[in-house]
Amino acid sequence: MFYRRVVLISVSAAACLSAAAVYVFTASGGDDESVAVPVPGSQVTAYCKALHAQLPKKVNGLPGHDLKPVSPLTAGWGDPTIVLRCGVPRPAADDSVNTDGVEVDGVGWSIEPQSDGSFRLTTTLRKAYVEVVLPKKYATDLGPLTDLASAVKHTIPAGI
Template sequence: MNFFRHRRLVLVGPPVLALLITAVGCSSADDTVSAAVPSPGAKVSELCKGLDKALPSKVDGQDRRDPTPASALTAGWGNPAIILRCGVERPAKMSDPEADGVEVNGVGWLLEKQGDGSFRFTTTLRKAYVEVTIPKSRTGDGMAPLVDLAKSVGKAIPAGIAD
C-alpha cells in the first residue's frame, strides 16, 4: 500500500513542479532574452564584429537590447525581441529552388516562416550569413526591421558567397 501512495506522489510531483517553475519564471522581473551564439571561423567572425559596430541603435522603432550571453555575433531590439545572429550556418532551405526570398535595399534575404508564426530571414549572396528572427507579435510591421538593418549589413558584410 505504501508503494501506491509513493507512486502517486511521484506522478503528481512533476506536474506540480512544472507549474511552480513556470510561476517562478513568469514572476521574474528579468525579461532578458537569450540567443544561441554562432561559432563561425575567424574570417566570418571579423566580418560579424564589424557588423556589430555598424548596427543601428533602433530597429523598427525599438531600442537595442542585446540577448544573453553577450556577444558581438548577436544583437536584439525591443520586447519581444527582434534577434540578429551573424555567422550562422547556411540554411538547408537555400538549396530549395522554391524557397521564398526578398530583397530589401540591395540585401537579399531568404524568408522562412516558423512553426510558431515568427519569421526568420537569412542573408543571401554575402560573405557571412546573417539571420534575423522577427517574433510573431512583430510581423505586422512587415519588412521594417530589414529596412533598418539593410544599410549596416550591406556596409559590413561584403557581397559574395560565404565559405
C-alpha cells in the same frame, strides 16, 4: 545552379513576414534572454564584429538591448525581441527553389516560416550569413530589414 523564387515586396509579402520564432532563445523579455551564439571562422567573425559596430540603436522604432551571453555576434531589439545572429550556417532552405526570398535595399533575404507562425530571415549571397528572427508582433512589414540593410551592405561583402 542556385535559383530562388523572389517575392515581390507587396502587401502579400508583408503578410508573409508576419512573425518570427524565438527558437533560439528562452526568456520572457528584456536582457534576460539567452541566444545561441554562432561559432564561425575567423574571417566571418571579423565581418560580424564590423556589423555589430554598425548596427542601428533602434530597429523598427524599438530600442536595442543586450542578450545573454553578450556577444558581437548577436543583437536584440524590443520585447518580444527581434533577434539578429551573425555567422550562422547557410540555411538548408536555400537549397530549395521553393524557398521564398525578398530583396530589401540591396540585401537579399531568404524567408523561412516557422511552425509557430513566425519567420526566420537569413541573408543570401553574402560572405557571412546574418539571421534575423522577427516576432509575429513586428513582422507585418519590412521595416526591420530596411533598418538593418545599410549596416549589412557596408560590413558583409557580397559573394559566396
